[in-house]
Every structure is written in C-alpha cells, then in structure tokens.
Amino acid sequence: MRLKAITAAVLIAGLGVIGVAIAAEDGTHEARSALMKKVGGAAGAMTAIAKGEKPYDAEAVKAALMTISETAKVFPDQFKPGTETGDKAASPKIWEDHEDFKARAAKLSADADKVLAQLPTDAAGVGGALKTLGGNCGGCHEKFRIKTE
Amino acid sequence: MIRRFVRYLLCLVGVFVIGGAVFYFITAPNALPESHWANLGDPDLKNGEMVFWTGGCVSCHAAPGSEGDAKLTLSGGLALKSPFGTFHVPNISPDEKAGIGTWTLAQFGNAMKRGVSPNGQHLYPAFPYNSYARISDKDINDLFGYLKTLPKSGNVAPPHDLPFPYNIRLALGGWKFLYFNDEPRVVLAPTVDDKVKRGQYLVEGAGHCGECHTPRDRLGGFVANTWLSGAPNPEGRGRIPNITPGSKTVGSWSQDDIANYLETGFTPDFDTAGGSMAEVQRNLARLPKPELEAIAAYLKAVPSH
Numbered sequence: 001m002r003l004k005a006i007t008a009a010v011l012i013a014g015l016g017v018i019g020v021a022i023a024a025e026d027g028t029h030e031a032r033s034a035l036m037k038k039v040g041g042a043a044g045a046m047t048a049i050a051k052g053e054k055p056y057d058a059e060a061v062k063a064a065l066m067t068i069s070e071t072a073k074v075f076p077d078q079f080k081p082g083t084e085t086g087d088k089a090a091s092p093k094i095w096e097d098h099e100d101f102k103a104r105a106a107k108l109s110a111d112a113d114k115v116l117a118q119l120p121t122d123a124a125g126v127g128g129a130l131k132t133l134g135g136n137c138g139g140c141h142e143k144f145r146i147k148t149e
Numbered sequence: 150m151i152r153r154f155v156r157y158l159l160c161l162v163g164v165f166v167i168g169g170a171v172f173y174f175i176t177a178p179n180a181l182p183e184s185h186w187a188n189l190g191d192p193d194l195k196n197g198e199m200v201f202w203t204g205g206c207v208s209c210h211a212a213p214g215s216e217g218d219a220k221l222t223l224s225g226g227l228a229l230k231s232p233f234g235t236f237h238v239p240n241i242s243p244d245e246k247a248g249i250g251t252w253t254l255a256q257f258g259n260a261m262k263r264g265v266s267p268n269g270q271h272l273y274p275a276f277p278y279n280s281y282a283r284i285s286d287k288d289i290n291d292l293f294g295y296l297k298t299l300p301k302s303g304n305v306a307p308p309h310d311l312p313f314p315y316n317i318r319l320a321l322g323g324w325k326f327l328y329f330n331d332e333p334r335v336v337l338a339p340t341v342d343d344k345v346k347r348g349q350y351l352v353e354g355a356g357h358c359g360e361c362h363t364p365r366d367r368l369g370g371f372v373a374n375t376w377l378s379g380a381p382n383p384e385g386r387g388r389i390p391n392i393t394p395g396s397k398t399v400g401s402w403s404q405d406d407i408a409n410y411l412e413t414g415f416t417p418d419f420d421t422a423g424g425s426m427a428e429v430q431r432n433l434a435r436l437p438k439p440e441l442e443a444i445a446a447y448l449k450a451v452p453s454h
Contacts, residue, residue: 040419047419088387134421138414138430141423146387149379149397 027083032090035071035078042067043130043137050127061126062119068133069112076102088148101144108136176322178265186255189286192294199440200284200292203355205432208425209238212304223248224302229275231383233369234311236275244301257293258286264325271321273309274329274369280357282331288355328370334359335376335451344439348447351440356433361389361425378454384425395453407445412438 025031042064048054049061079094079101094101115129210223224247225240242248249257256267264271264278272278284292314320334353337345352358364372364380379391392399398416399407406417414422414430422430433441 036420037418043415043419047415091386134414137421138423138427141421142425142427145423147382147390147424147426148387149390 029087032078038071046126065112065116069109072105072109076105089146091144091146094144104140176326180259180265183255186258189290192291194295197291197295200288202432202435208428210241222300222302224304225306233315236309237306239306242302243297247303247305258289271318277357277360283354344443344446345450348443393454404445408441411441
C-alpha cells in the first residue's frame with residue numbers, strides 16, 4: 001500500500017518535473033510563445049484601459065510596461081545558435097539577420113522604458129503609448145515570424 | 150511509302166493548325182471595347198485613393214524596401230517568386246516611358262478587369278485581375294485618376310524570368326478559359342444585408358484576399374469550394390490562414406474582433422499581424438471603419454471550412 005503511494009508520488013513528481021522542463025526549456029516554440037503571451041497580456045491590460053473598459057490605474061500601467069520591457073530584454077536569449085530548427089513559427093531570418101532581430105527587441109524594451117519614465121496619466125495617454133509600442137510588434141512579426149496555421 | 154508519310158504529316162499539321170485556331174478563337178485576349186470605358190466622367194480622386202488602399206497596390210508595385218511616402222512611387226522592381234518562375238513587378242507610375250503615363254482609361258481598365266495589356270497580350274495572373282474583374286467601372290476610373298496624381302519613376306523592371314512553357318503568353322488564354330471569371334466567389338443568402346454585400350465587393354474584388362487565402366491546384370487556379378480556407382505560403386514556409394467561420398483561429402473572433410484587427414493589427418489575444426499580412430493590414434487601416442466592418446461581416450457570412 002505504502003509502496004503504491006510512494007510510486008504514485010514519484011510518478012506525479014516526475015510528471016511535474018517533465019512538465020516544468022517542457023515549459024522552461026529555452027529555445028523551444030513553447031518557451032518563446034510563453035514570453036510573447038506575457039507581452040500580449042500586458043498589451044491587453046493597457047488596451048482595456050485605453051478603451052475605457054477598465055478604469056485608469058497607474059500601477060497596472062506600470063506593471064504592464066515593466067513586463068514588456070523585461071520580456072523584450074530576455075526574448076532574444078531564446079534564439080541562441082543551435083536552436084534554429086524545431087520551431088516552425090521562427091523564420092530562418094532570425095539567425096540570418098540576428099543583429100536586426102536583437103536591435104528590434106532592444107528597441108521595444110527601450111520604448112517601454114521611455115513610456116515608464118513619463119508614465120501616461122490617463123486613458124488617452126495609454127492609447128498613445130500603445131501605438132508607439134505596437135509598431136514594434138507588427139514590424140518584428142512581419143520580418144521574423146512565420147504563420148503556421 | 151514516302152507519299153503516305155507526307156500525307157500523314159500534312160494531316161498532322163492540319164490538325165495542329167485547326168486545333169490552334171480553335172484554341173485561339175476560344176482563348177484570344179478579350180478586351181472590353183473602347184465604348185465601355187467612355188462616359189465615366191471625372192474621377193473622384195478621394196474614392197480612387199480608397200480603392201488604391203483596398204487593393205494594396207504599394208505592396209507589390211512600390212520599390213522593394215521603400216518606406217513612408219516613398220512607397221507612393223510605384224516604380225516596380227519587386228521579384229515575386231512563384232512555383233511557375235519569378236515575376237518582376239512592373240512600373241505603374243505615371244511616367245510616360247517607363248510607367249503607364251500614356252495609357253488610356255480603356256487600356257488601364259482592360260488590364261485590371263480583363264488581364265489584357267495595351268498591346269493586346271494576356272497578362273499573367275500574378276497580377277490579380279481574376280479578382281479585380283469584380284471592381285466596378287466607376288472605381289476603376291477613380292483609381293486610374295488617383296494613380297495619375299502619384300510621382301513618376303523612370304525605373305524599368307527586368308522581364309519575367311519564367312521557364313517553358315510558362316513563358317508562352319498565348320497559353321494564358323487556356324488558363325483564363327479554365328479559371329477566369331467575374332462571377333461572385335460564393336453565393337450568399339439573398340437576405341444578407343448591404344454591409345455583407347459591400348464586404349463581398351471589397352474582399353472578392355479590389356481586396357483580392359482570396360489570392361493568398363484560397364488553395365490553388367497545380368495550374369494555379371483556385372480549388373473549387375475552398376474559398377478563403379487557407380493555403381500554403383506562396384513565399385515559402387508556413388501557411389496563409391483559413392479566414393472562414395470554420396477557422397481554428399479567426400473562426401472564434403467576433404465581427405468586431407476582425408474589424409478591430411484590420412484597423413489596429415492586433416488579434417483579440419494581442420498577437421499581431423505578421424508576414425505579408427502586416428503590410429496588408431497597414432494598407433487596410435487607411436479605410437474608413439465601416440469598410441472594415443463590412444469586410445468582417447462578409448467573412449462571417451462565407452461558407453465555413
């Protein structure tokens with residue numbers, strides 16, 4: 001009985017480890033999308049405020065901008081040499097023109113920092129900030145992201 | 150023996166000549182007469198500009214890599230790779246020598262709606278006249294007027310680089326016979342409202358959305374009953390998504406979500422347009438919101454795949 005319980009516990013723990021390993025392994029499609037989803041979530045929180053669906057909240061705007069800034073800083077680490085294959089959504093151009101790829105990520109981060117330094121004080125300001133930041137999203141996806149479905 | 154052979158040969162030649170004549174008769178370039186294009190009046194340049202952004206002429210005809218206002222110089226030169234060879238996009242700026250500055254409205258209209266060049270040859274359907282055939286004559290007149298207001302360029306694009314048999318323009322008559330028409334792509338319920346009809350006009354005509362979003366057979370014609378159901382990316386890896394109500398992604402978006410995406414580039418879950426669609430979206434964002442809403446309404450009304 002006890003043996004069974006231990007076995008079960010070990011198996012469950014093992015699955016958990018595998019699960020974490022899959023979620024956290026750098027350079028995979030999953031890890032890359034997870035970071036992009038964080039940026040998307042932050043953009044979503046700001047959009048809700050810009051559209052008036054949620055009241056203006058300085059802390060929420062700040063948190064969203066910090067998420068974008070920090071995520072953009074670490075995002076290129078997901079594309080180290082040796083991770084060129086296996087992610088159908090990642091264009092080979094990421095590695096062919098890696099300097100541009102990194103520069104674009106750095107620009108998004110810098111743009112977010114700039115907005116942070118002069119935090120918008122109302123919904124319209126948040127909308128304006130989104131326009132500045134949003135151009136980075138589309139520009140990078142245009143060149144480096146491949147649609148798979 | 151020799152005489153019989155000669156007779157056989159003559160018969161064979163005769164068959165080819167007659168066959169060729171019949172082929173030509175059926176598939177000769179079929180331009181609309183000069184009179185069709187008369188009496189359209191002065192162009193409405195504002196509307197012409199909207200047709201221009203709906204069609205996204207700049208995406209192919211601007212100089213590759215140009216940005217901002219430089220995009221309005223339609224100097225051509227982009228190399229379009231396809232399974233049939235490489236097409237070099239022509240200069241359509243109003244330059245008299247290198248562009249279309251000397252063209253008449255009839256010549257322009259017949260290129261747009263019939264795929265026939267001013268010297269009476271078939272144009273390659275890489276230029277999407279198989280969609281533009283659905284554009285109204287008024288919109289063609291307005292667009293032509295607007296194009297004339299854009300800057301001139303003396304750039305001359307190289308000729309298309311196509312292997313045999315795709316380099317035979319005459320053969321395009323066969324392609325047109327098989328695939329070219331100006332009928333609606335899908336039959337909508339007679340009860341649909343005007344918004345959906347306007348969306349149909351924009352998507353199936355100037356917008357030429359189906360050119361990428363619909364799968365093609367080996368001769369480059371649309372596969373029947375697959376309208377807007379997604380296709381391999383003609384530019385290489387990946388796929389152009391299914392945008393019918395049955396799509397795993399776009400299918401779950403509301404009508405507002407679609408219109409909002411076309412306006413801002415953001416999907417409902419805050420991903421953005423990418424690849425070639427990024428520029429298409431930027432072009433469409435120039436249209437008034439009701440036009441984008443009409444496109445969205447139509448995409449909700451097409452058959453699900």
